[in-house]
Amino acid sequence: MKLLGSVPSPFTRKVRIVLAEKRVECAFEQVDVMAADSPVPAHNPLGKVPVLVLDDGATLYDSRVIAEFLDTVSPKGRLIPEENRDRIAVRRWEALADGTIDAGILIRYEQAREAKLQSTAWVARQNGKLERGLAEMARDLGEKPWCHGNGFTLADIAFGCTLGWLTFRFPSLDWRGQHPNLARHFDKLSERPAFADTVPSV
Ligand SMILES: N[C@@H](CCC(=O)N[C@@H](CS)C(=O)NCC(=O)O)C(=O)O
Known part of the structure; x- marks a missing residue:
């Protein structure tokens, strides 16, 4: 198996954390999606990373499909609960966190x-989504120890990737000051080796 992606990409990071948390071995090939000769469109018609290339040559995208696939590859440390309402709640968290990115x-x-x-109206529209996304994450997390349920799930991974990427790309955005509970949970997640080993950088 080979993962095509990049270190700054938050969606690639989500998959790298899933691989590490589940202890699944996978080669990581760093690619530049914007390069004219990028190998990505040959594997994903949408030209986006991450892409997972399986041993039989089949390709999987996007990060949500890859995460679900990997969670079933190994039964160890399930990240997506089996029970319907719990599974949907975790996937909703993922949609919220990914959509904020x-x-x-x-x-x-x-x-x-x-x-x-540049359109200031367009930027303002996207800023509204970003601000509301963060506010909803803060409301949903509240004072709970995990995004959903009694333990670590894919919801926490998506959560950590969103806040890690915002810290990296929007350093002046004061999400820590506005939502201290997000900072509390993000700091706890950041101590996990899978997160510490994949901090976004250029
Ligand atoms: N929904 C996709 C989003 C993937 C995505 O937006 N990837 C970005 C990098 S973070 C990308 O490849 N952008 C290149 C492009 O849009 O052409 C996923 O979850 O994998």
């Missing part, structure tokens, strides 16, 4: 355009 990525793409082409 999506809004941040759209802001970054917009701000990378020539100044005269």
